[in-house]
Amino acid sequence: MTKKKLLLGLLPLLLASCNEGPAALSEYIVPLPLFQGKETVNVLHITDLHWSAGTDVIREKDYFDSLFEGAKPDLVVTTGDNVLLGSPKLIDTQLSILDELAKKYDFHFMTTFGNHDRQGSFHPDYWIEAFAKTERGIYRQLKGIYGKSNYVIALTDGSNNPLWNVFALDSNTYRQTGMSYEYDVIHEDQIQWYEDIETMSNDAPNLVYCHIPLYETEYAFRLAGEAGAKLEDNTGRPGVSAPGKIGRYSGTMDEKDVVKNEELGPSRCAVGYERTRMFEAMEAHEGRGVFFGHDHVNDFCAEYTLNEEGTPKITIGYGLKTGDGLYYDAKMMGGTLATLQKDGSVEYFRCFQGYGENSFRKEAMFQ
Amino acid sequence: MKKANLILKIMEGVAFALSGLCLYYAFPDIVELLFSTTPDPVSMIPYFLMTILLLTIFFTSHALLHNASKTSRKVTLCLGGGLLLTLGAANTIYLMVLAFQGGFANLWESRFNLLYPVDSLIVSLLSDFLGAALILYGWKKADAVEFVCPSKKTMWKRILGDYLFGPLFLMISMFFLGAFLHLPWTIDRDPKNLGVTLPFYFLMVLPVVEVGLYEYLARENKDEKKTYSYMMIGVTSFLGAGIVFSIWGYFASINNPYALTESMTAYFPIDSMGSMNLGPVLLTFINLLPGLIYLLNYLFAKKKELTKKENA
Known part of the structure; x- marks a missing residue:
């Protein structure tokens, strides 16, 4: 712990001194020497837990116990909608269970918020207080840019250079338009912050976790249909054009078609009110994967690039919804595992976890 | 006579405020219950019953203060008192059964507000007492209490x-x-x-x-x-x-x-x-x-x- 604390103090200063970016940016880099003595690091993505006053927390604890036992994560990322209409006590209970299991299975955990995490009988900054009570929980709230849960975990081998960056980016909640709300997006200053951090990190390979999906997910889904994808209900929309190029893909989208805006047309992704340049920024800065939640019965993932002549290098897609809160499909429930290598390569797996004994199953995402 | 009306007014005001506190939690949870697959709605029932009891206390005391006739007063006493007594008793028993089955982590598990489920137990017992008092004592003394601003x-x-x-x-x-x-x-x-x-x-x-x-x-x-x-x-x-x-x-x-x-x-x-x-x-x-x-x-x-x- 002493070594980690030392690194925690030194690394931001060293990173800040290596370039001309504002020193304040490095304040929200949290170094974790998870690669020390190891060649691989497992990052488990869980999402949309949707705990509420009616949740049986003992049952959920057993669920997580089985999932973490099977997936063997080093870092767990939750991409929001952790609670729905929660009380402060519910948040404390959830985090204390995660903390207890984190100590049992030796991992750290972090979160980025969904559109529901700020609803409940608590003030908007309560999550800071709640995370401060944990030992293995990591949460930062960057000031000066839009949103709350924006920060980055720099995975190192004990040296000063991050081998991987794991970004939590707040996809925010809603934007009011008259009588209705539209889903918000990752704002431009957040994207600029991401780019600045990557520049400071000499473009370390990185994963981005957020809650609301990017428009590029729908593009990839359409291209999968054009490629003659045998998606479960054959809804890859053959004949509907989309920019970019895909590589391998898997999963499906069982959410209903909705027309969010004219730009996108009918889509099964509950996207934000406009397309942003987040994906382009990732393509320019060694992005390897961007994962989200939000749509509980979508688990589509694909290797994708916006450049039709390029090589699809970024895996974009949904993590498996975790648990049966709010609504779910028992066939796509669990977590999504990214096994990161020191050389910058990554393999993805789906970790299916149901309720009941012996219901863990791990499969390669692209077979 | 004035004492009875004063008690009713205090009851009305306190029940109004407490109902508001309960509704703040109960209403969104009811909506969520209707649209989600929440696995454990059974343990939420005492909270909803507590909310109903507090609302009953409020509406009953309000109605008693403004009844237009002796008949309507007696109907209010029977209905209000009866509802408080039966729902209060049902909730008390339900809480005991849930507690014995391990349905609560402890008396202050604070699933809704900080005091749940002990607040639900207190309100239920109070409602039992109040319900009985309204029916027995109120029925006997009802005619003697003057009407305060009867509705016209x-x-x-x-x-x-x-x-x-x-x-x-x-x-x-x-x-x-x-x-x-x-x-x-x-x-x-x-x-x-x-x-x-x-x-x-x-x-x-x-x-x-x-x-x-x-x-x-x-x-x-x-x-x-x-x-x-x-x-x-x-x-x-x-x-x-x-x-x-x-x-x-x-x-x-x-x-x-x-x-x-x-x-x-x-x-x-x-x-x-x-x-x-x-x-x-x-x-x-x-x-x-x-x-x-x-x-x-x-x-x-x-x-x-x-x-x-x-x-x-």
């Missing part, structure tokens, strides 16, 4: 006002009172959106203040002329304040489309679930509509009546 409305006005829209208005006001009372724990510590949220905080509490002033000060005043002028000043003042705060809030939120979703989600839970701007609209309605109806329907008619009396 026609049947249709009673149905629409006292049994339909009135309770709806009161329950919405209760919810926002509960939300307002939670401000110390839920208010956004960052003051950047205060210019947008401040008018809504006022709108949350104004209807309750207005109703409270009416029920406890104006309604029992025997001097018709004085009552009329108090009501005229009061209703127009509150209506004016409601219009000012509503316009302020509306234009401020148009100017900053993120403010409500950043700072007010604790008070507008359904808005985020349904992606609609329901909370501010409801607040505007409960601040403007009852006052307007009262002004047009009653006060102007009263003015004519008073003028006729003066001329006669």
